[in-house]
Amino acid sequence: MRVFNSSPPSEAQTRTRILQAALKLFASQGFDGTTTRDLAQAAGVAEGTLFRHFQNKKAILVEVATSGWVEILTDLLTELSEMGSYKAVAQVMRRRMWNLQKNADLMRVCFMEVQFHPDLRDRIQEEVIGKMTDVAEAFFQTAMDKGIYRQADANLVAKVFLGMFAIAGFSNNTLMQPDASPQQMQQMAEGLADIFLNGVLAKD
Secondary structure, three states, X not given: XXXXXXXXXXXXXXXXXXXXXXHHXXXXXXXXXXXXXXXXXXXXXXXXXXXXXXXXXXXXXXXXXXXXXXXXXXXXXXXXXXXXXXXXXXXXXXXXXHHHHHOHHHHHHHHOHHHHOHHHHHHHHHHHHHHHHHHHHHHHHHHHXXXXXXXOOHHHHHHHHHHHHHHHHHOOOOOOOOOOXXXXXXHHHHHHHHHHHHOOOOOO
């Protein structure tokens, strides 16, 4: 009879478990409402193990939020590169809304907790949001150069575009209810895309 011994988790697996537990707890209890003991229990590790991987609780928040923003940036890069045309904004908006629903914990930590920590906000602004804006600006500048979009400040257009989905991160129901159907998300995405592409002024 063979006995299979489960090997202990690797350092990388333990670190991942700590970050996953932190994401859930920071999203549900807030950073200040979560203790290192809570984090250790949720991750299934000793508090000493927690501090072997991270200097303190703030370091865990920094890692969770920074990696979360990198994930958001990666998603956006993928979406922009897959746009069938420069007018397919509704498609990107719909996927953004779907991701907001699917990754509600990540959105809550990335958008909400960061507001209360200026040093973390500055780091994310510098390391991730700046890059995200640069990518979107280049995308829109290309469309302007091709005559698809009217000439405007591409950096400002990029910020407006990013803000359309970013504001939804401050609350699950800023734009729509958390249990919105795919049809409702599609309608909202098309509405946002229409306003973004055509503005709100009546045409002469």
